[in-house]
Amino acid sequence: MDTWPQPKRPRLTAWLLYRVQRLLAPSAFHGWLGKWLETSAVRYRIFTGTEKSIKKEIFGCRMCGQCALPATGYACPMTCPKQLRNGPCGGVGGDGSCEVHPSMRCVWVVAYERAERQGHAADLQLLQRPIDHRRWGESSWVNYWQHRDDDLWTSDDGLDTAPVIWRPEPALRAGRR
Ligand code: SF4
Numbered sequence: 001m002d003t004w005p006q007p008k009r010p011r012l013t014a015w016l017l018y019r020v021q022r023l024l025a026p027s028a029f030h031g032w033l034g035k036w037l038e039t040s041a042v043r044y045r046i047f048t049g050t051e052k053s054i055k056k057e058i059f060g061c062r063m064c065g066q067c068a069l070p071a072t073g074y075a076c077p078m079t080c081p082k083q084l085r086n087g088p089c090g091g092v093g094g095d096g097s098c099e100v101h102p103s104m105r106c107v108w109v110v111a112y113e114r115a116e117r118q119g120h121a122a123d124l125q126l127l128q129r130p131i132d133h134r135r136w137g138e139s140s141w142v143n144y145w146q147h148r149d150d151d152l153w154t155s156d157d158g159l160d161t162a163p164v165i166w167r168p169e170p171a172l173r174a175g176r177r
Pocket residue numbers: 055059060061062063064065066067068069076077078079140
């Protein structure tokens with residue numbers, strides 16, 4: 001991990017990145033490439049260093065190794081000073097500013113705006129699972145190609161089954177009056 005995170009507005013448009021994503025999607029070739037890289041510490045280090053440089057410049061990537069970008073309009077949630085992966089905190093300004101860095105725009109506001117413009121607003125309803133902090137510094141591309149991130153977020157909003165809320169029976173409520 002490097003310095004404390006600051007919100008970062010991606011340098012490339014979401015329109016372009018959703019298209020680039022299709023080229024990077026797991027395939028037989030990418031699976032082979034990932035394995036080939038992992039069989040040599042030198043190759044893996046060079047590849048991971050290159051990934052870090054590219055993604056740091058474009059997204060402010062901090063190399064958590066478990067990339068959420070495809071579900072966040074390509075705004076990196078790890079640049080949120082609170083590193084929230086499931087939406088903004090309660091301190092977002094009415095103008096969309098970050099509570100910690102008021103001169104900057106909240107990462108999650110940026111994520112929503114970018115995803116919505118590309119018809120991906122529903123992605124923001126998916127629940128991001130907690131990340132494995134032992135994987136910081138790993139190549140998220142290799143992990144993606146090796147299907148290690150397949151369950152990084154839920155496939156729906158996780159709200160199909162309503163939580164059970166206990167309510168006293170009407171008769172019991174009446175007896176309490
Ligand atoms: S790998 Fe992690 S830190 Fe890097 S861009 Fe993706 S979510 Fe952000």
